[in-house]
Amino acid sequence: MKKPLGSFKVIIFGILLNLIFFGALIPITWSADIVAAKANDAFRNETTDIDDMFSYIYNPVFIAFLFCGISLITALMIARWSKNARVRMKKQKTMFKKSMEKLRLLVENSDDGILIVKKLKFLYANKKVYDMMGLSHTADVSDNLVDFIHPDDLGIVLENYEKSILSRGEEINFEVRILKPDKSTLWVHNRFVPSIWDEEPVNLVFMRDITAKKKLERDLHHAQRLEAIGALSGGIAHEFNNILTSIIGNAEVALMDLDDFDYGKKEFERIQESGYRASGLVRQILTITREHTLETEPLYLSPVIKEALKLLRSTLPTNIKIVEKIDKGLDLIRADSIQIYQVFMNLCTNAKQAMEAVESPCLEVELKNESFGDDDPRVSNGLKPGSYVTISVKDNGTGIALDVENKIFEPYFSTNENKGGTGLGLTTTLGIVKQFEGFISFQTQVGKGTCFVIYFPVYKKEKVFVKKQEEIPLSQIEGKILFVDDEKEITMIAKKMFENLGFSVTTANSGREALQYFTMSPDFFDVLITDLAMPEMTGELLVKEVTKIRPGFPVVMCTGHSDTFDKNSAKALGVVEYVSKPYNLKELSVVASKYINKVIAA
Numbered sequence: 312m313k314k315p316l317g318s319f320k321v322i323i324f325g326i327l328l329n330l331i332f333f334g335a336l337i338p339i340t341w342s343a344d345i346v347a348a349k350a351n352d353a354f355r356n357e358t359t360d361i362d363d364m365f366s367y368i369y370n371p372v373f374i375a376f377l378f379c380g381i382s383l384i385t386a387l388m389i390a391r392w393s394k395n396a397r398v399r400m401k402k403q404k405t406m407f408k409k410s411m412e413k414l415r416l417l418v419e420n421s422d423d424g425i426l427i428v429k430k431l432k433f434l435y436a437n438k439k440v441y442d443m444m445g446l447s448h449t450a451d452v453s454d455n456l457v458d459f460i461h462p463d464d465l466g467i468v469l470e471n472y473e474k475s476i477l478s479r480g481e482e483i484n485f486e487v488r489i490l491k492p493d494k495s496t497l498w499v500h501n502r503f504v505p506s507i508w509d510e511e512p513v514n515l516v517f518m519r520d521i522t523a524k525k526k527l528e529r530d531l532h533h534a535q536r537l538e539a540i541g542a543l544s545g546g547i548a549h550e551f552n553n554i555l556t557s558i559i560g561n562a563e564v565a566l567m568d569l570d571d572f573d574y575g576k577k578e579f580e581r582i583q584e585s586g587y588r589a590s591g592l593v594r595q596i597l598t599i600t601r602e603h604t605l606e607t608e609p610l611y612l613s614p615v616i617k618e619a620l621k622l623l624r625s626t627l628p629t630n631i632k633i634v635e636k637i638d639k640g641l642d643l644i645r646a647d648s649i650q651i652y653q654v655f656m657n658l659c660t661n662a663k664q665a666m667e668a669v670e671s672p673c674l675e676v677e678l679k680n681e682s683f684g685d686d687d688p689r690v691s692n693g694l695k696p697g698s699y700v701t702i703s704v705k706d707n708g709t710g711i712a713l714d715v716e717n718k719i720f721e722p723y724f725s726t727n728e729n730k731g732g733t734g735l736g737l738t739t740t741l742g743i744v745k746q747f748e749g750f751i752s753f754q755t756q757v758g759k760g761t762c763f764v765i766y767f768p769v770y771k772k773e774k775v776f777v778k779k780q781e782e783i784p785l786s787q788i789e790g791k792i793l794f795v796d797d798e799k800e801i802t803m804i805a806k807k808m809f810e811n812l813g814f815s816v817t818t819a820n821s822g823r824e825a826l827q828y829f830t831m832s833p834d835f836f837d838v839l840i841t842d843l844a845m846p847e848m849t850g851e852l853l854v855k856e857v858t859k860i861r862p863g864f865p866v867v868m869c870t871g872h873s874d875t876f877d878k879n880s881a882k883a884l885g886v887v888e889y890v891s892k893p894y895n896l897k898e899l900s901v902v903a904s905k906y907i908n909k910v911i912a913a
Contacts, residue, residue, distance in 0.1 A: 805896060
């Protein structure tokens with residue numbers, strides 16, 4: 312219908328052109344007739360071919376024919392031009408439509424959220440924005456960007472928005488947190504680019520989800536903090552162990568002079584016991600804050616869990632009641648004590664967090680032997696038939712919601728992100744348990760608490776009967792000890808203790824001083840007991856110099872803590888015993904006597 316109407320318009324337009332043309336031609340023709348008439352009057356009797364020709368041109372039939380011809384030619388030309396114009400316009404519309412579709416696909420499928428923001432209200436947002444913010448495309452949501460910004464980051468947004476207005480076209484980059492409808496937090500990087508939209512100034516905003524990056528940064532910072540704490544704790548451990556060695560040593564020397572019923576003996580025993588408890592606390596702190604090489608060995612769980620419970624009592628809130636149910640006669644398992652400690656502490660930490668809002672929180676810890684046959688219902692859930700030592704950690708906290716029960720062992724899943732939870736505790740726990748061929752299960756009820764149970768297979772080792780060697784009383788051994796420590800009080804206590812036991816002791820407060828004594832008479836001493844960390848000359852350098860002078864000379868190395876020197880390093884150096892501070896001087900005497908006895912026997 313459109314084409315005939317368009318052709319009709321073209322024909323009308325052509326006729327109008329002809330009317331204008333002949334409207335101008337008629338006056339000319341009329342003027343030409345007057346001139347011709349006057350000429351005829353002048354030359355009445357003379358008619359030429361030219362006159363016939365002019366009269367033919369002025370003939371109305373000719374004019375009508377000419378009018379139709381010009382109209383037809385004009386109409387055809389205009390129709391052709393109009394058709395070409397329509398084809399070009401249709402092609403341009405198709406190309407424009409395709410370009411717009413490509414642009415829409417690019418914008419809607421971009422990895423970045425794209426917004427058009429005017430006065431902090433978004434005029435347009437692509438699909439990625441809705442997906443990132445957890446919004447429905449069909450829902451009626453606020454168009455105010457401020458409504459989605461974390462309250463603590465609102466100032467950052469307002470400040471950078473103001474900068475973008477005053478920036479004269481420069482883009483602004485910043486990072487903020489966005490609150491999703493489910494109250495979870497999303498970290499986004501924003502790029503504000505000043506632009507024009509509908510002839511008005513706006514900000515073209517590119518929004519990128521950087522939550523995963525922030526988690527990695529947080530984990531890196533956490534690792535760096537642990538590294539710093541580890542370095543600090545190592546230095547503290549060394550100094551603190553020196554102090555504890557002095558405290559325990561003085562109590563030990565005092566106890567040597569007291570009989571069972573003397574006044575003050577119980578007090579000194581308590582001092583000694585407290586010193587050993589403090590040394591255990593230092594050891595646990597080092598375990599938590601420093602890397603540890605896996606050492607799988609036959610292990611009884613009771614000492615590990617009891618030691619961990621001591622630390623828990625001092626770290627958990629006082630309103631949390633701890634109930635211990637540890638059976639006697641537990642079987643051996645094969646595991647690493649440090650990693651078992653970590654598993655137990657992870658479970659107890661989770662239990663503590665679950666009980667924060669409980670009026671009377673109670674943590675129950677139970678250790679026992681259990682055996683399962685093929686017909687036990689728990690076997691079908693992944694637990695193999697056999698004998699196990701089980702650890703159960705039970706709390707009366709909030710419990711685990713049904714919708715997250717299947718996610719608790721997933722990496723980085725945490726219900727305590729706002730409180731600094733990394734979501735790695737249970738993941739690490741599961742990995743360690745599987746490493747030792749164990750199994751973990753849990754039971755939970757919302758509002759009533761959770762109980763985690765870990766099953767470690769019993770380690771069965773063939774009994775080997777070894778004839779006990781006859782111990783030689785210390786009073787029957789005479790030996791000369793060179794004792795070295797940079798703490799003067801420790802050398803004083805050691806000298807008194809060893810001399811009370813019958814040894815001859817030479818003390819030195821530096822490696823160089825000890826080397827001078829040894830160089831003057833290498834064959835005089837039977838054993839060297841030296842500290843590792845000392846100024847000027849370390850115990851390691853001292854051992855190297857001493858063994859150059861007297862190869863095979865027995866050396867006992869003592870240390871409060873070291874990052875670079877361990878039992879393997881000591882063995883490679885030729886050290887016969889590696890003792891950690893704080894040590895028991897009587898036990899150290901027994902160690903020294905073994906090598907003095909060998910020297911004398913030789």
